[in-house]
Amino acid sequence: xxIITKNAGGEADDYYDxxxxxxxxxxTDSDLVMMFQRELSAGTWEGDxxxxxxxxxxxxxxxxxxxxxxxxxxxxxxxxxxxTFSFLEGAAQVLGTGRQxxxxxxxxxxxxxxx
Numbered sequence: 001x002x003i004i005t006k007n008a009g010g011e012a013d014d015y016y017d018x019x020x021x022x023x024x025x026x027x028t029d030s031d032l033v034m035m036f037q038r039e040l041s042a043g044t045w046e047g048d049x050x051x052x053x054x055x056x057x058x059x060x061x062x063x064x065x066x067x068x069x070x071x072x073x074x075x076x077x078x079x080x081x082x083x084t085f086s087f088l089e090g091a092a093q094v095l096g097t098g099r100q101x102x103x104x105x106x107x108x109x110x111x112x113x114x115x
Contacts, residue, residue, distance in 0.1 A: 002102045003032055008115040009107075017041050021115045023103060024064075033064035034085075034101070036073075061095065069094045081105040081112060 003025045010021030022035035038059040062068045072091025077084045085101045092099045105112050 001032075001098045001100070002104075004104045004106055006106050007111075008105055009111050010114045012040055014040065023105065023107075023115060031064070032097075032101075035062045036060070037062070061091070063095060063097075067095050081107075 005023040005025055007026075008021075008023040010019070012019050017040045019038045019040045020035060022033065024033040025031040036059055059073065060068060060070055061073060069091045072088045072094075073085065074088050075084075075086040077086075081104065083103045083105060085103065087095065087097065087099055087101075089099065105115070107115075
């Protein structure tokens, strides 16, 4: 899947103890919106999905229509303002995005940095 996004950003919210970043393809309900969330105060997750801290120390990926997975992001690579998000097969099936989402971030340098 390839998209162009004109909306992106992120923030660390101390009150809700969450680190959140996301991007949106456009402004309508039919457009792709992808949000990444992680507990801000959690330590580094060691990669074992059977541990009790999986949900706080991993990350949550949510799409606008409610599709949600915990973990499943295999790799993120940036070259300039282009990002490639590679997902494990199970996460890609739940999200309905395919194994790779290639994003052309047509946003300000600040918004890309915040993301």
